[in-house]
Structure formats: C-alpha cells, structure tokens
Amino acid sequence: MVSTRMAALLDELAVRRTAGLDESFARHCSEALGVDGLAVTLSRGTPTQQSGEPVWFSGSASVALEDLQFTLGEGPGTDALRTGRLVLEGDLGLVSRERWPGFLPAAEMLGVRAVFSVPLQIGAILVGVLTCHRADPAPLDQESLANLLVFADALTLTLLGSTESAGPGTGSWLAADASLYRAEVHQATGMISVRLGVPPAAALVRLRAYAYAAEAPILEVARDVVARRLRFTSDGALRDGDGSESTR
Numbered sequence: 001m002v003s004t005r006m007a008a009l010l011d012e013l014a015v016r017r018t019a020g021l022d023e024s025f026a027r028h029c030s031e032a033l034g035v036d037g038l039a040v041t042l043s044r045g046t047p048t049q050q051s052g053e054p055v056w057f058s059g060s061a062s063v064a065l066e067d068l069q070f071t072l073g074e075g076p077g078t079d080a081l082r083t084g085r086l087v088l089e090g091d092l093g094l095v096s097r098e099r100w101p102g103f104l105p106a107a108e109m110l111g112v113r114a115v116f117s118v119p120l121q122i123g124a125i126l127v128g129v130l131t132c133h134r135a136d137p138a139p140l141d142q143e144s145l146a147n148l149l150v151f152a153d154a155l156t157l158t159l160l161g162s163t164e165s166a167g168p169g170t171g172s173w174l175a176a177d178a179s180l181y182r183a184e185v186h187q188a189t190g191m192i193s194v195r196l197g198v199p200p201a202a203a204l205v206r207l208r209a210y211a212y213a214a215e216a217p218i219l220e221v222a223r224d225v226v227a228r229r230l231r232f233t234s235d236g237a238l239r240d241g242d243g244s245e246s247t248r
Helices: 004-016 023-033 060-072 076-083 103-110 142-160 170-177 183-196 200-214 218-226
Strands: 037-046 049-057 087-089 114-122 125-134 230-233 236-239
Touching: 004 023, 004 142, 023 037, 023 049, 023 142, 037 060, 037 076, 037 142, 049 060, 060 076, 060 103, 060 125, 060 200, 060 218, 076 087, 076 114, 076 125, 114 142, 125 142, 183 200, 183 218, 183 230, 200 218, 200 230, 218 230
Parallel strands: none
Antiparallel strands: 037 049, 037 125, 087 114, 114 125, 230 236
C-alpha cells in the first residue's frame, strides 16, 4: 500500500506524461519519496555492455552524481543498469571500498551518504534506472520502499508510452532527448576512436580516465576534445598551450 501523497503523485504523473518531466516536478517527486534528489538514466548499448544517458534530474547534485558514475564506470546506478537489480545503500559509509573504490570517496565529497537505484524494467525490457540520493545516511523504511518501487513502475510505463492514457508524443520525447545530454561525450569518443584506431569502448575508457585524473567533469573534457583544445595520442593527451603531453 502506497502513501496518500504517492497516490496523488502517480495521478499527476499520468496527467503530465513525459512532456511534464521537468526539474521542478523531479524535485516534487523527490520530496514525496523522502529523498534529497533523483535522476533518471536511460539504458544504451547491449545487456553485457550497458551505458546510461541521463534525461531527468531534480538538481545539480543529481547531475553531479550521475556524471560521477558515468566517469568512473561504477556506482549504485551503474550496477543497477548492468544487472537489472535493486541497489539500496542506506549508508555508503558501510559499503566496502573494494566494491566502488572511486565512487565512494567521490560521493562523500559531494555530500551524498545514501543512494537507492531501481531498474526501470518490465520483463526483459530494461528502460533505464531511477537513482535517488540522500545527504543523511538512513535505510528506506517499508513504506518508503513501497513508494519508490511503485513510482519506478509507473515511470517505466510512462517512458515506454505504454500506459492506457499515453498519447502521441510520449515516444517522441524519448527519442528526442535520449542522446542530448551526453552528445559531446559520444562525439569526443568517436574522435578519439578514429584518431587512435581503437574501438569506441576503449576510447571512452581513455576519456573517462583523463577526466578522473584531471578531476574534471567528463562533459567538460569532451567539449575540449570536440573543440580540439585537447588531443589524445598513443602516449597520453596533449592540451593546446601546454607544450607538453600528459600521460593519463
């Protein structure tokens, strides 16, 4: 049984559909779920090599958390997207560092102490993942977990455009926005792949590694590559104006 507040939120989601998934509504959903923020990332790639495309955020903290997981290739949302299983960590301080060696200290610096990631999935169809976070460590109680799972199911149906009330345009939102947020990352990956003669997956690893070592957002690094301010070579990376190469 979901809370009265969640029931009202589900009714609002049915009316809004994907056209109404803006930042203010994401914040409203976060409050109803009892978390500080949320993000939705759509799945891309194959089941064995999943990557995510973020399309909906409640604010800058959620953006930073998703970028962090994408840069490192690890974290609760990454695991949920890869395995299709719930990842509910009410206290990141209790998680073994061996599990997410890069993510855990970085999440702590962001002020994130709890993360709950739910696959947006119906049968074999994995649409993406919903990731919620809190600044204070605390597990989800029974009602909060029920609310989160019901909300995730409703959101999955909304994104698929398969609810009875879904009308024309739901699918177009998905198609139009799914590749916008990280378009520059994909473009930069392609440029590195061609320049070095390596597969795109290997090029993305190099891009991620550079961003991590430079402690820079991966989107910022990608923009530098696209603008040709940063060039990757077989020995490292060369930034215009440095006059030297830096191996990452």
